[in-house]
Amino acid sequence: MQAMVLAAGLGLRARPLSARRPKALFPVGHRPILDIILSQLRDADVEAVIINTHHLAPAIEEFLSGRDWGLKVEISYEPQILDTGGGIKKCASFLRGAPFLVVNSDVFHTFDLKGAYDHHLRSDNLATLLLYDHPPTNQVEVDEGGKIRRIGIKGERALTFTGIQVISPELLKMMPDGAFSIVEFYQLLIEQGAPIGGYMAEGYWRDIGSLPEYLALHRDVIERQLLPFEASPLHPEAQIEQGAKIEGAVWIGKGSLVSSGAYVRDSILWEGVRVEEGSVIEGCVVADGAVVRGVHRGEGIVPG
Known part of the structure; x- marks a missing residue:
């Protein structure tokens, strides 16, 4: 075939x-x-x-x-x-x-x-x-x-x-x-x-061609265990510092860091992302290598 x-x-x-x-x-x-x-x-x-x-x-x-x-x-x-x-x-x-x-x-x-x-x-x-x-x-x-x-x-x-x-x-x-x-x-x-x-x-x-549908899939993957392989929302090589707050369906990719005092909810962080102290991310997808500062809701975030 x-x-x-x-x-x-x-x-x-x-x-x-x-x-x-x-x-x-x-x-x-x-x-x-x-x-x-x-x-x-x-x-x-x-x-x-x-x-x-x-x-x-x-x-x-x-x-x-x-x-x-x-x-x-x-x-x-x-x-x-x-x-x-x-x-x-x-x-x-x-x-x-x-x-x-x-x-x-x-x-x-x-x-x-x-x-x-x-x-x-x-x-x-x-x-x-x-x-x-x-x-x-x-x-x-x-x-x-x-x-x-x-x-x-x-x-x-x-x-x-x-x-x-x-x-x-x-x-x-x-x-x-x-x-x-x-x-x-x-x-x-x-x-x-x-x-x-x-x-x-x-x-x-x-x-998954749009941001809302892509986020919805990752929520469903957690709730319904849809993947044909084992995967933790937190990649083994990602880091969440003490004092950071994570809520909802959050996936954090390889080499990414969520700093102390940051808040992340219902979002996807690809590889090598850094979320700075005090930042807020809700309903976002963050591309490889982006450094996030400030408040972001419902966005696709890329470096630069």
């Missing part, structure tokens, strides 16, 4: 944090989410993965170099970003031959990917979209037979497209060249009567 991870996006919803790290390398439980995704794909019996890159591509390449997930991993660099559909079409020579998985790099989930793949093999679908009931973003309408009728309209039978899908190689031949949205392409095919199906995924899912 083969798979593709979509990691070329600009991360506009996650600015200014995504100006420092591509979203594919945002840490979840102190590990880049791309690391978690590749491990999940391996566990689903995927043997080869291609990852498209554009924004901060060297950072992703550096992360991948020298690591072994038990998978063949290749990179498809896009000098000009091709959107979701164009990125997939560019990798057609790698993905041809059998149905393949496609996973967005900014979603965290606990789904059975192998089960979804097997469901696709039993269907006549050109593509099978993994769907999830998440009312704020439910916009995919599915009929009683599991076929998708419309995308982009809320309704009683609407569900959320999770950014995870299984695609048959025949679909690659139908895709246009250049940049295009895979969701808009599916809507066009549906209007023409093509079989695009939905698969109701079970488990946990969250799109």
Whole structure:
């Protein structure tokens, strides 16, 4: 089985944090989410993965170099970003031959990917979209037979497209060249009567492409023990000085320091962060190497 991870996006919803790290390398439980995704794909019996890159591509390449997930991993660099559909079409020579998985790099989930793949093999679908009931973003309408009728309209039978899908190689031949949205392409095919199906995924899912959702995931990870590995919110190489106050869902990364007299609540500190004495951080994500002074609420904080 083969798979593709979509990691070329600009991360506009996650600015200014995504100006420092591509979203594919945002840490979840102190590990880049791309690391978690590749491990999940391996566990689903995927043997080869291609990852498209554009924004901060060297950072992703550096992360991948020298690591072994038990998978063949290749990179498809896009000098000009091709959107979701164009990125997939560019990798057609790698993905041809059998149905393949496609996973967005900014979603965290606990789904059975192998089960979804097997469901696709039993269907006549050109593509099978993994769907999830998440009312704020439910916009995919599915009929009683599991076929998708419309995308982009809320309704009683609407569900959320999770950014995870299984695609048959025949679909690659139908895709246009250049940049295009895979969701808009599916809507066009549906209007023409093509079989695009939905698969109701079970488990946990969250799109972490925005700061509030990224924070919410880390709260859920603590409360629901979602990680497939052991991880303490306080990294073993982080330090909280006596007199500092920590409340709520707080993750403190490697080499970070919370000084005496500082207050941190419901926030994520990446690596090498220093929170100065008397500072207040609530509902924030702090990027690598930032020095925090003063009062900050609901912000993405970067150095400088």
